[in-house]
Amino acid sequence: MCGIFFSIRRSTDIFDASIGTLEPYIKARGPDSYSTCIQAIHLDALTTFELTCSSSVLHLRGNDITTQPLVSQEGNILCWNGEVWCSIAEWMPYYGNDGSRLLDQLSGNHNVSAVMEDLQGPYAFVYFQKDKGKVWFGRDRLGRRSLLRKTYDIFILSSVGESSDEWDDVLANGIYCLDLSSSTETYDPYLVGNYIYILLQQKKSRTAFRPYFSLNTSIPSESGSWDPLTNFHYILLEAIRIRAVTIPNSHMHKPRVAVLYSGGLDCGVIARLLHDVLPVDEPIDLLNVAFENPRRLSVMPGSYDGPPRIDVPFAEAMQSKKEIFQLAHPNDSVMDLDISMAFYFSARARGIMRSQDGNKLEYSSTAKVLFSGMGADEQLGGYSRHLKTFKAGGWEKLIQELQVDIDRLPTRNLGRDDRIISHHGREVRYPFLDENVVLYLCSLQIDQKVDFSHVGGDKLLLRRLAARLGIVKTAREKKRAVQFGSKAAKMEVGQGKVKGQQKIHASALVASVKYYHITVWDRRRWIYNVICWDAPRRQGTSFESLFVGQQYGLISEIIMNDFDFDLDQEALAQLEQAVSSVQKSFASPANPDSGFQQPTPRRLNNPGGSNNILVNPRQVRKGNRILDHIRNVPWEYDSELQSDFVVGTTTCALFLSLKYHRLHPEYVYNRIQALGKLYNLRILLVRVDIDNHTDSIRDLTKTSIINNLTIILAWTDAEAGRYLETFKSYEMAQPTLIMEKQAPDYASRIIDTLTSVRSVNKADALSLISNFGSLRNAMNAIPEEILMIGGWGQQKVDRFTQTIEAPFVIRNARKQTAAIQSYNQHQSAPSCSMNEYETMSSALLPKDTGQPSPLEQKLPNAPVDNPDGSSASVIAYLATMRDQDT
Structure with a gap:
């Protein structure tokens, strides 16, 4: 297993710092060797390319470590991250180095696609064919190894990418070829700002692989069929054997292999078959990870039947989230986080091991290869939706459902899992995704693999194999999905109802x-x-x-x-x-x-008049929901607008959803360029509709400053609509009418109070209240608890804590004493209504004046729905005192 970094740049291109950023991650994948090769390629007198190839190596094949990148006598370069399993008897002994042998085959055969077509096994590769001036790259037909591509500024291929939208997965749908000798140039379809980088002509070759695996579509008949159990046992055992016996034994009497073990059926069968192929005295690590969850500390399991668990403390899990995000990118949903965190700590295989006798031991596994049961559910009907499909449409619909699952295996998350697990210098192997296993299961009739006519009929063939192997209890186990077991994304307070498909870093x-x-x-x-x-x-x-x-x-x-x-x-x-x-x-x-439902413009008293907001019809075609919230000002369509909205004689607005911006980063720059200087005040109204918005807002702010735009952020459609209404309503108003006014609702006043703390924005205030449930809980929380909230760093927490603990200075000591007495009496009282509390406060205040004090004039009436533990008057009092602090 290896880490790959490959870049191509012309002599005139700008330098890209990705190699420096990614070098530690590439080295982590292969701790046994790391090397870099730089070559200058002169295609003609005017065209020179610089190729940078870096590879790290995890030694898993052969007697000696083979350093990469591999370079042939002809000057061809191969960066290889893979294992060749099938056709291995024709190629080489089990223990030979497959990378060196593959380079010999490629150098001796100009038909690269033909060579790669014969390979069976997981791989990702980059091959520079010097005499042709071509770069070949790709992944195996099931996408079991990671390879990412960056086409901004310069062309980069890497096993691990940066956490930005510039990186994509190389699709596992064939072999790609980049022809350096072509004189034709094309434009990169993804543009950044107004900068257009002209790429080399990129031609995708013919797909090198035969069609994806096709299921046997025969409908079961009553006549019955032959029993495939013996053949399945042999084929699966052989797939496990060739993946286990080739591993060098560098640590005597210590584990060479480990199993990502949930206690379920798939991993249980793999562990049992590994026992059959490895020496009897060689141990096998079963890795099971458990996360400390503050939300569930009071709920203790009644029993646990499985291997000793590797416990991960809550604080350690939270500290690793940033690194896990980068490794998982571009897979960045909540479910991706759940699965990635479980794999991250399982693959690290280091932590506190709790034995069955209650003792805690520090343990670190020596296994370099991890086995996973991935692929069994997709082929053997292991998901609950398979049962629902069968009930709805019978065998025919179930076959179609399984075919869809098998076809989607290359686009699932195997690349993400490879990036996560390989970061710890270990390699993951999937026996159920061995090409021979997949082909054999596809050839069977559906009723030979699954039988939903009785309970426990999912993965019937695998359950029968488990029973034959003597692990009867495992044969009855239900599916245990890793994301449901970890619940890593829901460990933080207030995150209990996060949806699995919700994006963390990017929109969906x-x-x-x-x-x-x-x-x-x-x-x-x-x-x-x-x-x-x-x-x-x-x-x-x-x-x-x-x-x-x-x-x-x-x-x-x-x-x-x-x-x-x-x-x-x-x-x-x-x-x-x-x-x-x-x-x-x-x-x-x-x-x-x-x-x-297309929004209908409000009835106009004066069509075309100056009192109407003008709307570009493209906002209707895009289904912009803020139009439903423009209710107090009439609006009409104007197809000639360069902007999205015109809210004044000299004022316009461009609307941008951050979801859309993530998908089309060039859109806003093209709109700004087309708008030009047509209006004195140009507003960029940004709808913040993604979770991780900091980087996007920072970039848009810079763009607004450069192009002399005013950026306004709206967290809801209603808020965006109110901004447009406000601009139009106060177009000709006096300055005194548009002075800041205190928000009428309770939640807005809390947010205004919290945002008065330096560097605390609306998003921070919302996350603080949503995590702790009330302002009282937030004020009483210890700094370590606040640090666990996303976006709250140490400096921000210190400022918030200092603000809460700082004394309020009031010019009128008499009012201060009365207010403190009132507040303390309210706090000590068991309970009282708002009317009783206000009567009590009035009794404590001095009565030597008939006029209310400035402070009393500012205290609002208590709202009916007060979710906080304290009164609204106290909240407003705190905010007012902060303003008077000297």
């Missing part, structure tokens, strides 16, 4: 289909993958149903740009029909069948 488009939900990640090419491969497999599911009713942008813009693979004529015809149908539904005033 969710397209609802009749039978299931499809989540589309960062790049538009994933949408094409959903359209062209997932949707047609669903009976009764049309292309239109994927997008009608969604509010994430123009369908024509999403579908018709930047195809990443070829479509056959039938799929292209369906796609064009879908675009036409969807565009018609968006153009119609209302389409109740689609679920999309």
Whole structure:
């Protein structure tokens, strides 16, 4: 196993600092060796390229460590991260180095695709073919090894990327080729600002692999069929054997292998078969990780039947989140975090091990190879939705469902898991995803693998194998999904109802289909993958149903740009029909069948008059929901607008959703350029609709400063609508009418109070209150608890704590004494209503004046719904005293 970094830059290109940033991560993947090779490639007198190749090595094959990158006598360069398993008898002995042998094959055969087509096993590679001036790269057909691509500024391929939108997965759909000798140049489709980097011509070669595995579609008959159990046992055992016996034994009587062990069926069978292929006296580590969860400390398990667990303290888990985010990127949903944290600490295999006799021991596993049961559920009907599909449509629908799962294996999360696990200098291997195992299971009839006619019929073939192996209790185990076991993303207070598909770092488009939900990640090419491969497999599911009713942008813009693979004529015809149908539904005033309701402009007293907000029709086509919240000011369409809204004679606004900005970073720059200097006041109204918004807001703020725009942030659609109404309503108003006024609702006053602390913004205030439930709890919390909240660093917590603990200085000592007595009496009272409390406060205040004091004039009436433990008057009092602090 290796770490790969490969970059190409012209002599005139700017220097990219990614190699320095990623070097520690590349080294961590291969602790046994690290080397860098830099070559200058002169294609002609005017064209020179610099190739930088860095590789780290984890020694798992052969007797000696083979340093990478591998360089042949002809000057060809190979960065190889993989294992060749099948065809191994024809190629080489089990214990030989597969990377060196592969370079010999590639150097002796100019048909790179033909060589790679014969390989079976997990891999990611980059190969520079010097005599042709070509760079070949790709991943295996199931995507079991990570390879990311960056095409901004310079072309980079790497096993690990940075946590930015510039990085994408290299799709596991074939072999890619970059021709350096081509004189034709194309533009990078993803633009940053107004800077356009002209890339080398990138031609995707023919797909080197044969079609993906196809299921046996035969419907079970009553006549019965032969028993596949013996053959399945042999094929799975052989897949485990070739993955275990080739590992060098550098530590006598210490584990070479470990199993990511949840106690479930898949990993239980793997552990049992490993026992059969390894020497009897060689131990096998079963890794099971448990997280300390402050939300569940009071709930203790009644029993635990399994290996000793590696306990991860809560504080340690929280400290590792930033690194885990970067390793998992571009996979960045809540469920990605759950699974990544479990794999991260399991693969580290170091921690406090709690034995069954209650003793705590420090333990660190010596195993370099981890076995995982990934792939069994997709092939053997292990998910609960498989049972639901069978009940709804019988064997035929179940076969279609399993085929979809198998087809999506290359685009699942195996690359993410490789980045997480390999960071600790270990390699993960998947026996159930061995090509021979997958092909054999695909050849079986559906009733030979699964039987939902009785309870426990999911993964029937695997349960029968477990029973044959003597692990009867394991044969009855239900599925234990790693993300449900860890609940890592929900450990923080207040995070108990986070949805698994919710994005942490980037936005997600969710397209609802009749039978299931499809989540589309960062790049538009994933949408094409959903359209062209997932949707047609669903009976009764049309292309239109994927997008009608969604509010994430123009369908024509999403579908018709930047195809990443070829479509056959039938799929292209369906796609064009879908675009036409969807565009018609968006153009119609209302389409109740689609679920999309076009907003209707308010009735105008003076159409075209100066009192109306002018709206660009593109905001309606995009389904902008803030139009529903412009209720106090009339608005009308104007198709000639360069901006999105005109709210005054010299004032306009551009609207930008951060979700949309993550998908189309070039959009806002093109709009700003087209707008020019048409208005004196140009507003960038930003809808903050993603969780991790700090980097995006920082970049947009810089852009606004450079282009002389005023940026306004809105956290809800209603807030964005109020901003537009306010600008229009006060267009000709006197300055005194637009002075800041205290918000009328209780929650807004709390947020205003908290944001008076330096560097605390609205998002910080909302997260503080949502985590602790009330201002009282937040004020009484210890700093360590506040530090666990995202966005609250040490400096911010110190300022908040100092503000809370600082005494208030009041010019009128008499008022101070009365107010403190009133507050203390309220705190000591068991309970009292707001009326009783206000009567009590009035009795304590001096009565030598008939006029209310300035402070009394500012105290608001208590709201009916007060979620905090203290009164609204006390909150307002604190805010007022802060303003008077000298």
